Amino acid sequence: MTPKSRTARKSARVSADHRERSFDVAYRKLRELIVRGRLAPGSRVVEADIARRLEISRTPVRSALHRLQQEGYVVAYRTTRQARLAVAPLTKEDSHELYWIVGHIEGLAGRLLAQQDADSRARVVERLLAGNAELSKLAQSGGGDPSRIFDLDMGFHQVLVDSAAGPRLSAIHAAIKPQTERYWRLYASAITDQLGKSVEEHARIIEAIERGDADAAERAIQLNWQLGAERLARVIESLGERGSW
Amino acid sequence: MTPKSRTARKSARVSADHRERSFDVAYRKLRELIVRGRLAPGSRVVEADIARRLEISRTPVRSALHRLQQEGYVVAYRTTRQARLAVAPLTKEDSHELYWIVGHIEGLAGRLLAQQDADSRARVVERLLAGNAELSKLAQSGGGDPSRIFDLDMGFHQVLVDSAAGPRLSAIHAAIKPQTERYWRLYASAITDQLGKSVEEHARIIEAIERGDADAAERAIQLNWQLGAERLARVIESLGERGSW
DNA sequence: GACTCCTTTTTTGTATACAATCGCGGATTC
DNA sequence: GAATCCGCGATTGTATACAAAAAAGGAGTC
Structure with a gap:
């Protein structure tokens, strides 16, 4: 149920056939959440949580997070084999x-x-x-x-x-x-x-x-x-x- | 067979247990291929091809390509719903x-x-x-x-x-x-x-x-x-x- | 109580299946 | 011959299953 029931797509915008990639949606929404402070600085970011919250799978969320990390909105600690991400602190x-x-x-x-x-x-x-x-x-x-x-x-x-x-x-x-x-x-x-x-x-x-x-x-x-x-x-x-x- | 037979892992480095994420390997190798000119400027970049060449799945290749794109090593044209990537031309x-x-x-x-x-x-x-x-x-x-x-x-x-x-x-x-x-x-x-x-x-x-x-x-x-x-x-x-x- | 070791749970990384989209070539029409 | 349309192969985007790793918790020991 979580990732948007696939049959319900016909109901999407008819005219503006302008379906954005979930990747982009995730990036935009996450960035907004961070910038507006709705994701607190320093707080952990867990892929699965975000995916649930945005009702998409982990795949596009991961892409978005990678980009946000590179841009500096999100930072990684314990950067060994498995990265743990957090919202970049404000200092x-x-x-x-x-x-x-x-x-x-x-x-x-x-x-x-x-x-x-x-x-x-x-x-x-x-x-x-x-x-x-x-x-x-x-x-x-x-x-x-x-x-x-x-x-x-x-x-x-x-x-x-x-x-x-x-x-x-x-x-x-x-x-x-x-x-x-x-x-x-x-x-x-x-x-x-x-x-x-x-x-x-x-x-x-x-x-x-x-x-x-x-x-x-x-x-x-x-x-x-x-x-x-x-x-x-x-x-x-x-x-x-x-x-x- | 392509993505590295999973059973053959024990044979990996014993001492330096330093297994790099395939994501990082792909990024490093791809960047090197582009910088050294072994991937010609302007030439198309196809995920599946790279994955075969590096003997990993498309997933880490995609991550690496996203990063390379953001950094400017690779550019996207036809940026509608499906991106097509090419090695950034030199001008x-x-x-x-x-x-x-x-x-x-x-x-x-x-x-x-x-x-x-x-x-x-x-x-x-x-x-x-x-x-x-x-x-x-x-x-x-x-x-x-x-x-x-x-x-x-x-x-x-x-x-x-x-x-x-x-x-x-x-x-x-x-x-x-x-x-x-x-x-x-x-x-x-x-x-x-x-x-x-x-x-x-x-x-x-x-x-x-x-x-x-x-x-x-x-x-x-x-x-x-x-x-x-x-x-x-x-x-x-x-x-x-x-x-x- | 603090520490260690072990088990369980959570979280990330990778592979793969499938669907949507794109691009190209060939057939058709004029 | 040129243009248009259709269909099929190629390619990307998403979801999901599974394995590896890290973290959390708990029992036992001192």
């Missing part, structure tokens, strides 16, 4: 490494973007300005729900990468960047307080891209993430590590 | 993106290294100097077999990463860096001609690390890879793309 050291890596990856994308021709840059700059203006509004009004802020910030960085990065850079960014959301969520309230600073940093990024200054663009993006890591570290320091175990 | 654009990414990843490691205390740095510098001296000797004598040169160069970069990078940075580097070997091998003769330049660039990296100048160290490492990409691009230009299809 100050890890957040530091993670933010610096993302800063460098995105910084490289920004460099490539700043090297594009003026027309392409202008189109991107327009979109970046629009997004950052929204953020600025929320920063000044003080309120605004965290998830909206997060979406806007994510959009900003996504535009950077999408408009300049090649397949490799995009893939690395797509694999790593979402992990910053785990830290963001954990300390959301404290971070959104300092939203104004981030908006200001974004403005400098946009300026550098607009005038086609690749070095400056890269440095500005790195600085944004570097300062973000410092802000996060201070919050972690004052609140204590919530997710190490 | 000028890809080499450019790859080298820049590696330069940034290693550059970050170099930055961290330059920030360590003077004692740690001195120990690392010593190892780097030794390796680079060997390279310099080979560069001046002109001869020297390419694989020795490659090993020395790889060792140099490996020391950089191992002595400073955290788990995430190390993992990314370990996944991506070996792919540069594919390009190296393809144009080995032309590259080794210019070995002297690379040795000189390494020397600047070592200097920066020695005096603890993080910015300079990072820039020097990036420059080494950036110039490497340019040297490679010139060679590809003159010889034509050998592995695109």
